[in-house]
Amino acid sequence: MQKRFTRMFLLNKRFIAYPIATALLIVAMLLGISIGTVSVPVLSILKLIGTEVLHLPSLGKTDPMFTTIVMDIRLPRVILAGLVGASLAIAGAAFQGLLRNPLADPYVLGVSSGASVGAVLVLFLNLSIPFVGMFTLPVMSIAASILTIFLVLFFARQIERSMRVETIILTGIVFSSFLGSLLSLMIALTGEELRQIIGWLLGSVSMRGWEYIGIMLPFFIIGSGILLFSTKELNAMSFGEERAQHIGVNVAKRKLWILIGGSILTGAAVAVSGTIGFVGLVIPHLTRLLWGPDHRHLLPLSILLGAAFLIVADLISRTIISPTELPIGVITSLIGAPVFAIILIRRRKESRG
Amino acid sequence: MLSVQSVTGGYPGHDVLNDISFDVERGELLGIVGPNGSGKTTIFKMISGILKAKSGSILLKEKPIASYSAKQLARVLAVLPQHAEQAFPYTVKETVSLGRYAHQSGWFQSWSEHDEEVVQRTMAQTGISTFQDHYVNELSGGERQRVFLAQALAQEPEILLLDEPTNHLDLSYQKELLDLLKKWTREQGLTVISIFHDLNLAGLYCDRLLLLENGRINLHHKPNDVLNEARIQSVYRTKIEKHPHPTVPKPQMLLLPEKQAEDESDLLITEKCLTHAEEMITLKAPFPLRTMSSGVVGSGTGWYSTFVNRHVDKTYDCFDHKGEMTRFLEDHGIDPTETVGMMTAVRLEDVAFRFIEDEGVSVFVVVTAGVGNAVDASKSREHVYEPLPGTINTWIFVNGTLTDEAFIQSIMTATEAKVKVLHDQQVKDAVTGTIATGTSTDSILIAATQRGEHQAYAGTITTLGKLISEGIYACTTEALEKYRERRFR
Known part of the structure; x- marks a missing residue:
């Protein structure tokens, strides 16, 4: 009876899942913009967003310093953190569904290693591509990640024409370790850029500005669009590829689209912020624990939760031992792991009920 | 499609x-x-x-x-x-x-x-x-x-x-x-x-x-x-x-599971397996035998290891005789699911049995006979049906492997031998006055060990047929003589 009650409660919760997740995201954004060395009142933020972003008629005077802080520093930072968190979370959810493994994460196919190699190469060689200038790093990084996806898929296809997910995972692992070694090689050979490289690898969304959002946004829209149109197929594929084929899913085509969609998101996220761990693994898992495995809801909810989570993580990373900023990847794991463990234990107890 | x-x-x-x-x-x-x-x-x-x-x-x-x-x-x-x-x-x-x-x-x-x-x-x-x-x-x-x-x-x-x-x-x-x-x-x-x-x-x-x-x-x-x-x-x-x-x-x-060593032991069904008391004759086989019979319980074909011929009084109420027989067996510590049970009104002391062997095959025959309700099969229309406890109960145990054909022919051969005994003993049908071929309630049982020599047929002049004919003729004659001695003593 207890179990049944919980289940009904969870099913009902799906309808209030969206309001809850959206509210979490809004609160996280407001906190992220408000808190810092200079505290900005929430009311001022709302006013500023009303006038500067939505171009509403003036809602009253705000401090011009607040305008600068919010519009030039905090808002782009929060939005970028949100986009990165959302991208990693939805890509993780899709990969876990496709690979039928709740332990998969967006980095499993070696895309992040590819993006890292591209980025570190720029830092290591002090590259600067004409016309792109200061954006050489993200551009190179995205290019490297896309190149990696296609190399992984090309080799997987060489190994086995039907490209079973197991083959793709194995190929991804081979690429990951190879590219990882390249990274280590560059780090070993490097001199004064070491701190810069390590800092980038640990992940950060600071001092990126609106331009990075401009780079990230199209990839986010395309990638999550592809994945959100594949949610039913992901449901089918979590029963196995053959089963999905029998139900009527064109598995070969869908699989490719989902891999490409997820990789675009991952590549773009790594390119603008470095390799931030944990989000892509835990947010989908958490969402599934809370609201069930149906990918039609899992993916959008993961976007909302992932964004909120990374905004809060970023907030903590820059305030906890201010003025020093901690790498955001450290924070995601430090708060993510215990929270996740608690939820997991409580759910286990509940289901034993 | x-x-x-x-x-x-x-x-x-x-x-x-x-x-x-x-x-x-x-x-x-x-x-x-x-x-x-x-x-x-x-x-x-x-x-x-x-x-x-x-x-x-x-x-x-x-x-x-x-x-x-x-x-x-x-x-x-x-x-x-x-x-x-x-x-x-x-x-x-x-x-x-x-x-x-x-x-x-x-x-x-x-x-x-x-x-x-x-x-x-x-x-x-x-x-x-x-x-x-x-x-x-x-x-x-x-x-x-x-x-x-x-x-x-x-x-x-x-x-x-x-x-x-x-x-x-x-x-x-x-x-x-x-x-x-x-x-x-x-x-x-x-x-x-x-x-x-x-x-x-x-x-x-x-x-x-x-x-x-x-x-x-x-x-x-x-x-x-x-x-x-x-x-x-x-x-x-x-x-x-x-x-x-x-x-x-x-x-x-x-x-067919592979035969295990324990199944190979050549145990024979002989009079050692037989115990007889006033109330019933029991034969306990050391392993289940393939059986074809017309008993009260365990009739038809199957695998059974206990065989019971039970004496009941002439006035035995034949209503629900199967249920009553099952309870009787249970009361005597016999598992009815592994047992073929028959009934007779004949005194069980008059039982005749014989073990005969030839060319690697052997049969053990057990007969109880009474001819109080003897019938001439050719004139059976003149009789009214009446369920009575069986009177000539014939058991044939074969130490050999029988085909289904051999089972059926064994029954034919045994019946022919029985008819001949009644003829030679001049047993008369009380209603018609002609020579009887059997009684109205005879029962038969053929049980084979299904080990040893294969016997494809059991017609009267096959090896097995000869053993059965001889055994049945001798035992039925002996049982009948004992029965008559008792009647006319």
């Missing part, structure tokens, strides 16, 4: 199937049987579009399978897998609803009333409606199997492929599922192709069977032809016997 035309292929580097051709009609229930590795699953994978044939073609409703898109194919053909992976905890209804995927179109793939109706109907048909909100991974194997059957049926297919559908099911669900499938083929024209491991189930339900051997078709025909003893023995490379189903005209293939 489905036409497979000279299909060859399998996995890269090795062909599993070799020139396979067969047709399946609408509404047919086709069973695919064959040993492990004969290509049963491979042919399923080709029909369901998972594997491509290297050569040859598969036509579904006159169109090559390759010309169907995955969705189009799923609307015509559904598959019930042997086991489905379960990565995440979906509810039963969510799982079944996925079966509607192929019928939904457009980017938003909305859930229509018809979809809901089909899902509810298939859940009702498979008996899973009551737990539609439960998680699939919390169900038992059989329940899970029915969830995936409902999922396949939700596709509203014209052809259903089943890979060993009865694998995880209890006996009752096996029967229920196959009865249901059979009904759908008859009533709704559903075409079913199913892989079976159990030849007997396949033989009971399928219209035709396709027997595969090493990727080739051995035979595609009616179950009775495919389930031929020699054919199945050679394809499956094991000892199997074919027997008719006791109640329906279908074949049953029975496995």
Whole structure:
């Protein structure tokens, strides 16, 4: 009876899942913009967003310093953190569904290693591509990640024409370790850029500005669009590829689209912020624990939760031992792991009920 | 409906199937049987579009399978897998609803009333409606199997492929599922192709069977032809016997376990096994004997190890004699399920028995005889039917292996010998005054050890027949003389 009650409660919760997740995201954004060395009142933020972003008629005077802080520093930072968190979370959810493994994460196919190699190469060689200038790093990084996806898929296809997910995972692992070694090689050979490289690898969304959002946004829209149109197929594929084929899913085509969609998101996220761990693994898992495995809801909810989570993580990373900023990847794991463990234990107890 | 035309292929580097051709009609229930590795699953994978044939073609409703898109194919053909992976905890209804995927179109793939109706109907048909909100991974194997059957049926297919559908099911669900499938083929024209491991189930339900051997078709025909003893023995490379189903005209293939050392001990049925008291004569065999008898309990054919001939009074009430006999045996610590029991009004001291041996075969005959109600079979119409406790009860134990023919001929031979005794003893039918051929309530039992020498026949001049004739004639005469001595003393 207890179990049944919980289940009904969870099913009902799906309808209030969206309001809850959206509210979490809004609160996280407001906190992220408000808190810092200079505290900005929430009311001022709302006013500023009303006038500067939505171009509403003036809602009253705000401090011009607040305008600068919010519009030039905090808002782009929060939005970028949100986009990165959302991208990693939805890509993780899709990969876990496709690979039928709740332990998969967006980095499993070696895309992040590819993006890292591209980025570190720029830092290591002090590259600067004409016309792109200061954006050489993200551009190179995205290019490297896309190149990696296609190399992984090309080799997987060489190994086995039907490209079973197991083959793709194995190929991804081979690429990951190879590219990882390249990274280590560059780090070993490097001199004064070491701190810069390590800092980038640990992940950060600071001092990126609106331009990075401009780079990230199209990839986010395309990638999550592809994945959100594949949610039913992901449901089918979590029963196995053959089963999905029998139900009527064109598995070969869908699989490719989902891999490409997820990789675009991952590549773009790594390119603008470095390799931030944990989000892509835990947010989908958490969402599934809370609201069930149906990918039609899992993916959008993961976007909302992932964004909120990374905004809060970023907030903590820059305030906890201010003025020093901690790498955001450290924070995601430090708060993510215990929270996740608690939820997991409580759910286990509940289901034993 | 489905036409497979000279299909060859399998996995890269090795062909599993070799020139396979067969047709399946609408509404047919086709069973695919064959040993492990004969290509049963491979042919399923080709029909369901998972594997491509290297050569040859598969036509579904006159169109090559390759010309169907995955969705189009799923609307015509559904598959019930042997086991489905379960990565995440979906509810039963969510799982079944996925079966509607192929019928939904457009980017938003909305859930229509018809979809809901089909899902509810298939859940009702498979008996899973009551737990539609439960998680699939919390169900038992059989329940899970029915969830995936409902999922396949939700596709509203014209052809259903089943890979060993009865694998995880209890006996009752096996029967229920196959009865249901059979009904759908008859009533709704559903075409079913199913892989079976159990030849007997396949033989009971399928219209035709396709027997595969090493990727080739051995035979595609009616179950009775495919389930031929020699054919199945050679394809499956094991000892199997074919027997008719006791109640329906279908074949049953029975496995024969290897004889273990303990079974080989040559114990003979002799008078050592016999104990007789005033109330009953009991023969306890050290192992079950194959038996054909007309006893009160344990009659017909079967395997029994205890044999009881019980004395009852002439006034014994024959109403519910079977139930009364069962209780009697239980009261005496005898298991009725392993026992053949007979009754007689004759005094059991007058029993005659004899052990005779010749050419490696031996028989042990036990007879009790009384001729108070002797009848001439040629004039039996002049008698009124009256159930009375048996009067000439004949037991024949054969230390040898008998065929069914030998069993039947043993009964004939024994009867002929008995008739001759009555003739030689001038036993008269009290009603007609002619020479009697037996009594109205005689019983007979033939029990064979089924070890040692094979006896194909038991006619009067075969080795076995001679032993039986001699034993019966001698014992019946002796028993009858004792009976008469007592009467006229």
